[in-house]
Amino acid sequence: MNAGAVGLDTQPSATTYDLDDLIANAWRGRIRVPHFQRDFRWSTQDVIRLFDSIVKGYPIGSLLLWVRKSPATRLTLGRLSMDAPAFEESLWVVDGQQRITSLANALHPEGHLYTPFSIYYDFAARSFVAKSKAREPHHIALPILFDLERLIEWFANEGRSSAEHFKEAQRVAKVLRTYKVPAYLVRQDDEQVLTDIFDRMNNYGKRLSRAEIFTALFAGPEEGAKDRLSLDRIADRIAERTGFGTVDTDTILSAILARRGPDPARDIRNEFDSVGRRTAPEFEEDRDTAYEKGEEALVRAVDFLQRYVGVPHLSLLVYRPLLVVMTRFFAHFSEPEENTLRLLRRLYWRVAASGPTIFGGSFTQFDRILSARIKKGDESTSIAGMIGTTAGVQPVLPNADRFRTNEAAAKVVLSSWWSRRPRSFVTGQPFDEQDLSTLLADQTTAATVAYRIFPRGLTSQQRLLAANRLFLPTTTDPVDEIPTLLTRPPLSLDEEVWNAVLESHCLDHATVQRLAEGDRDGFLAMRQEVVSGQLSNFLSRMAEWNYEDTPSLDSLDLDELDDLPE
Template sequence: MTTQALLDGSGSERFSIPALVQLVRQGSVRVPVYQRDFVWDAGDVRDLFDSIYRGFPVGTLLFWRHSAPAGAASLGPIAMNVEADEHAYWVVDGQQRIISLVGSLASEFEDIDERFEVYFDLASQRFVNLRKGVRPPRAVPVREALETKSLLAWLRQHADDLEVADYDLADRLGGAIRDYRIPAYVVTGDDQELLRKVFDRVNTAGRPMSRAQVFHALFAGETKMGSPASVVAALRTMKFGELGEDRVVQSLLGIRGGNIQRDLHDEFGADENVASWYDQTEQALAKAISFLRAEGVDHLLLVPHTLPIPVLATFFHLHPDPQPWTLRLLARWLWRGWVHDFGQGGGQTPILRRAINSINPQKLAGQVPDEYSAARSLLGCSTDGPAPDLPLNNFNPNHARSRLVMLALASLHPRTSDGILVDLAEEVEAHGSGAITPIVRGYRSRAAARAFWPSGSARMALTSDPRVLASHAIDEAAITALRAGQVERFVVRREELIKNILSGFLDSRIEPGGLVRPPLADLIATGITEEV
């Protein structure tokens, strides 16, 4: 019978950067012999500080809490003589990040390695290194920002070179570095082999890894600052909701082209900058989100289905500034897919694969279909037909059909009782599906009993402004019934109004039998105008 080493006392912690630097200074952070050398270049170090400044995640550190002897200790190019520590933090994962922070921020390690001479250029708000040995005139050494006292001293010393706004930027830099918290998992125990097993299993214990998790584990190591999680975090600033990491991975593979179901292990060549690909994916997804908002979809929780998002990201990566007519065709494909469930044929993944293949068929091929051809190919895979009658009972804000109803109601530009436009993105971000509130009791499962009526507002029946009522699909007959307490009559009347609104809303977007032609500018340029 074998005994298993226990992880008594193990758990998650969060370290401030000043605290982490101090732990290294006093010899409480050590690097095991099986860790690799310091391999980051200056760009990797700058990217780390940029992530901290922007509040992006930088990954979780993994420590082994164990005794450490006195004597010489080194972390990459940093060498120290330290005292013994009975409860030292041995670095299992995170060496590159820790060395970069300590080497760049601790004053005693100045000039030890040029990769650690990092500056924050106040003019461009970017992290830079020396240029031919010369510091930019308005660039703060990050080393001075670790402590408020040293930062203020630097600002006073260089006051003649600074502008008024520079002081706020420098203060923000110092606050970002001092306030940032790095997550860590600390393992206790006496068996080094156990640590190796934890290192191998930390991302896989308990359940199989998803496709996005595998991608993250394979390619988002310490030398690659980009990851699906970092893209999700960056997009969070758009207040559009939390996009799943699987959709990020699909977008990345779509942008690179070819079959999005291909094996991940050999995706990137040794000379490829993986972080750059994640950055391009983030930019493409941001364009896709802007396009969705232009279509009246203000939040991810209003999206009937997220399947089109990787397709849109791929399209906007290849065609970042399409012509208005192409955008109209692309919108037509989007809405037809949502209304007709993307054909429901063969499952989601084959549909997504065919859509990506129609606009970016080969991996890193260089040549792709032009914007019109790509949009036409997508439309060719969609269902061209009138919108079906959508039921207004069994309403559930998490279901695709109900979200189409919600989008139709959102198209009316709902207003508060004071006549102010409701910020739907803000409401949904704050309240989730609860943003579409019940306006009468006992009819929760019927769409006509729900509205984008902010919680805490005055009762709908007390509203007299016709413009406000119309923005919620309520006419005089409906509000009269509601004020008289005739709730069933109110709901039935409002259902009639919503049905008419929904029919016109969907038809205007799916454009049944709509003309498919190149943009007029292209037709005029080629002399082809007969089909217009």
């Protein structure tokens, strides 16, 4: 939306709704949420604070509602689904979605069944509380409290022991039903004006993510929204197609922007407006095509990471900007030469191991620096420019003495272990990508499959050692008995297979013998040495620190050499 766009035809009109009427409108389908709105993000505590503010008479902020004609449809509001009739004047929520969704669900018998809407009023404490496993007799569900007939029936039966709280119940119920909610009503046919308002409102206070703003700005018309790609849908489709996990929408957006131009951090408001952009996009296309092509480039980048780089899942991806850069590269060069793939792998592992030192100590400009090196139509110059950013970087070994699954060093260690094809201590078989994908699903770290050998009884320094972890994406190995698992091989596995199992986890008979003898310190020291050595060998092989970063012979114009004088 550019700055010179036409504004509102008429000023918004101010009104107020009794909460009772507002909720009735929501339940009958008159209140609707535009498809450009962000997903519901409130927690149980957010919902509790909302109701607490209402009962205390505090303001909860104004709503901004877009008045427009709407057809009959099946719609969803939080956990509520309903067949909504057509309305000449339905109310579309431009600002206030979290509040309306919370109120409509927490006060409804069906919506109340689900977290975070399962809220009760505690008569004894005179406060709102979340549902507990052992609900007290003086706790009443909000849908009952909100409905006068059900409230009287509750006190006559289930709540008979709380009869002394009836007056308090009447007071709270009356406050809820009659609480005044201020609202501004906007009557405007131009959806771009509404998305512009949405953007500006959410640049104050608690900001939306960049992906959420982009989605709002370029959501397109309400009609047909369910059939169009969105950033969330792209994330889900990539996870389904690759087993890589669900990439966050901000990274998805950055990847799509990087594909279309060298600066993925550029201003997004004029992305599909040729008039407002400073530079022309590298692909002339509409939003839907950009999403479709962006998804394909992302899938190629993920496939490269999985098959060639040795990063099977998002939880092992050291830095997400690397996925953004790879997406841009594979958007322009869908089938790179073999030597180019090798140089790309070299780049990934040099950056992964060295971290921000390559880029002057900060990753702020990281994806912009590398993306700018990728030149449309020139694979050789692009890869040379990218790998050139690592020139002069000395070999670096991540610290295996501090293993935290959300940190870069641990992700590198885990990738090095994955390269050994870790095996099951029960079956002797290697785990595969499907095992990892099934167990990690949408998780962003590998914490749930990187088990501690000794959960207790170690010093604070020993607890952080990589040597105290096993990479076991398993549903069969008894992971709560790891020390026993390591020292008692199953009778079904012969010595050759057992040796392969131990080796796949940076173990051998001498190390395991220390464990069998109860020498934890000796076991950890020996295994830490093996882990560090294996990590060093892995990075030497993948980062190829001492190799010449030259393009392949195929990329050189040898005909020009023939023209040189002898």
